[in-house]
Amino acid sequence: MPDSAPLRLAQRVTSLKPSPTLTINAKAKHLKAQGVDLANLSAGEPDFDTPEHIKEAAVKAIRDGFTKYTPVGGIPELKEAVIARLAEDYAVTYRPEQILVSTGGKQALYNIAQALLDPGDEVIIPVPYWVSYPPIVELAGGVPRYLETRAEAGFDIDPAALEALVGPRTRAIILNSPSNPTGCVYSRATLAAVARVAAAHGLVVISDDIYDRIRFDGRPPENILSVAPDLADRVVLVNGVSKTYAMTGWRIGYMAGPEALVKAATRVQGQSTSNPNSIAQMAALAALTGPQECVDRMTAAFRERRDFITRRLNALPGVTCPEPMGAFYAFADLSAYHGARAGDRAIGDSLAMTDYLLDEARIASVPGVAFGDDRFVRFSYASDLATLEAALARLEAALGRLTRG
Template sequence: MDLATRVQSLTPSSTLAITSKAKALKAEGHDVIGLGAGEPDFNTPKYILDAAKKAMDDGKTKYTPAGGMVELKDAIIDKFKRDQQLAYNRDEIIVTTGAKHALYTLFQVLLNKGDEVIVPIPYWVSYPEQIKLAEGQPIYVKAKEENQFKLTPEQLEAAITDQTKAVIINSPSNPTGVLYSQEELKALGDMALKHNLWIVSDEIYEKLIYGEKEHYSMAGGSPELKESTIIVNGVSKSHSMTGWRIGYAAGQKRIIKAMSNLASHATSNPTSISQHAAIAAYTNSEEEIINMKKAFEERLNKLYNWLVEIPQVTCVKPDGAFYLFPNVKQVVEASPFETTDEWVAQLLEEEKVAIVPGSGFGSEDNVRLSYATSLDQLEEAAKRIKRFVEKYS
């Protein structure tokens, strides 16, 4: 018997696939440098671990409300006030089993069959698949590299049809790390309002911004934009808690209620222990998070310089997250490999450096490198990549 049609067309995650291959080679004894993972390499801060242990010792191991504990919702509300001067009520917040689950649940409650969602290229790998699982249609708009991979209001308007329901904005971005300014967000938001679109604002990397740049939320542009925006965020990247699986969404209470109802039948509730850990994350000093960010910024600056020294490699320098997204089109064209995917596969085979081909993000001329590893490993990876490029140029 056949599987359901909805899953037969799914594309496996390219990031997880490359990470899995790298781990397999490591298990065979190879000296593999993995630059594919989308998670910080730091452990979760001790005060968060202690809060989780205390919750277990205190017997906080039972069901919680489907949409999350009141105490965690209040911590998230305080976080919005503190960081973005945004005011939300408890019924406008849902806690989910990771930010990915928040996005999945959101598309399930927003989209009807055939509804279109505008997805800027490059995109995070799961956006299109989640939209398709909700019977929606991703509409791709290629954000130009010369514009730092940012969607423009003109591009947005040109892609809108009678079936368009929403647009996704991810700032800072995975895979590019680029950050939209307050003015750029407002311009995109006003265009979305003009055409009565929902705005899905993925802000999972908001704490990882470098230099003098600041994070702005689409919802902060105006009261009207706040009403039309659903913010998705979580503690995975900001507090190095990827495995704890705590995310959340903030938006109109009718959307949040629908998401909570759906989640109650899908997961019952986010893990109770993880929720207590997330409360600690949002109610304690951010000193350790700031130190992690400083380490990432140093790695960014060094790896960026090492990469752009490689002939025919160009790269937009990111403002946030922990990825670089260099353009290797000229390198691949000068090589015997027909596609970037083949080039990446051979790089892993010969030099044991695992990076992710840009095809998984809708951009075949690029590759994604995560700098969530030590400086020594990054420097060695850059040397291996340069050697590989020179061999086949």
Template structure:
């Protein structure tokens, strides 16, 4: 029998993908499931982006590209950051990868290893800690609370930093909470890093999905010295509904980009040529599609918040960005639903899916027991129907 490596045995499956797989199994059995597990826009990729991919394929642009991306896609990324954030970057600062998750992996693989520490505020996206652990480094989790808006304070950051700290991972707008750090809050955090030599990995993939008075901030623009200390991560999956195209990127100092390029050359040779052509169209073409999707997500946010806050015992911090509601269901722990005793977020979500066919992701996967995550990147009818089903199910608890 082939033995499984220690690395493979130590990595946990993605909780969000696992939740989606369970829902698909029930759907395949003919059961109607209200699935709120995956962070994937339900919109189709805009037509002008698909058209660009078709033109590229028909023109024969189906061969290997440079490992870190074509000159055209790098130029498009640089122009977009100058326009959207006022950030000056050059092609040697940019590497395009097979999705933002791949970009994060490459960045960590190029910066940390055994004996190093990576500071991560919780709640955090389910893959962060495992991506760190896969390098041999140690994730250092810093607990935030609803009272702080799920935001880490400078005092918490300073307390978490040790001589072994190599990277701070930030994510604003945040998955799973939807919290958005203000520019002043981020300035206070990065200033707490000034006396260290640690890097900042800033995952900004939800930067165009913000609501109300919240504003996105590119961390690399906060202080002049940050351009040499920051790894900016983003991608096309969320803002342009391009999850399956697998287009992510990193902006970083040239020496680090070169190291990531070397790693990527051994992993995948290069990103998809056709997807890169599509990304150029996304970044340089009409942006009304983003505004339209953002407006619809804003309506869904209002609907979701209104329905969830009306549920007894549910506590919901209002999300300012992304497309998730992260709410406290701990008031239902200790109750029995059918033949299931709910003791934590995992058993809560399991019983809910099995009995009411509503699929949420347990907060424990995000480092926040007592909470569950709901994606409202789905139709208003599904949101109303699913929360209605959740409401009826909660009433059955004894």
């Protein structure tokens, strides 16, 4: 037989890289399964179990035979629960036609990009950013435009820098507050300033609120509509149950926004995955409408861990870590050790640092380069205090073995 021509892949995937956070977390779990004493601080998911009343709702759905196709955009009861949750948290009003339930918040973001962007359209993404924002934009033919922020300013958005980045092809800006990876929370003044820029230039604001109820400043959830409700016709909210209710594997997210955009995103979903999992939708319904004390307990635990890990990180020589105000990540600047050595091993960047920590200290973490800032390393504190204590002791010892020039 003649030699077959090599398989040609689509150009859109030739430069597409796997999610580094998922890749590292999978490697960490594999090592632990092999019996390696590993402190996994890479995970982007709560270490708590899904609350019992939510699991029971899923079991009941199975027993009741709720295992068939549902409407593409989600069951009506869940849409109403989302509407009620958004009304309670943000004092905003939506109709069912403005809600789309998806297979996780990531799919909601993907649907939005596919429905909104034409090739060459630009989306402003503040740096540091969640690892999947740029690929989601690029897969829709869009172009990420990166808005730099400064750690010493709490990773806040400079309105003048934002204004300067807006061009004739700019279509949208993505906000994530509380942030992955920094844990920063945008102030009302910052949100109002972004709203003014968005209104002046007709930008769509994509507000990723997935960590909105995991915040440590005592304030209720806030997003751009909290300060600029008149911008509702240009704002799309993205949220889900994964982080708030420890339901990462259930894969239920949702979006709320202008009806035309939601309908377009629903068409995208209808021709890709169709409806989200029927059983998981019933579990999400129980999460949103059931008792909320579980959220308060998890947030209190995260706050205690936040206090511990930031104190320990900032006590290490050469390390600085801005205090996170939400989510469950510490974004620590370890760049003082770039150029350091451990024997023949050189630490030239954040990837080399995380490889060193995995090999020599058995700590799984995520390099800052994956989030757009190579100076940093992200440590998740979605682990119990004993694990964090052991990990920080290992980190201190590993950094102590490095020789800085």
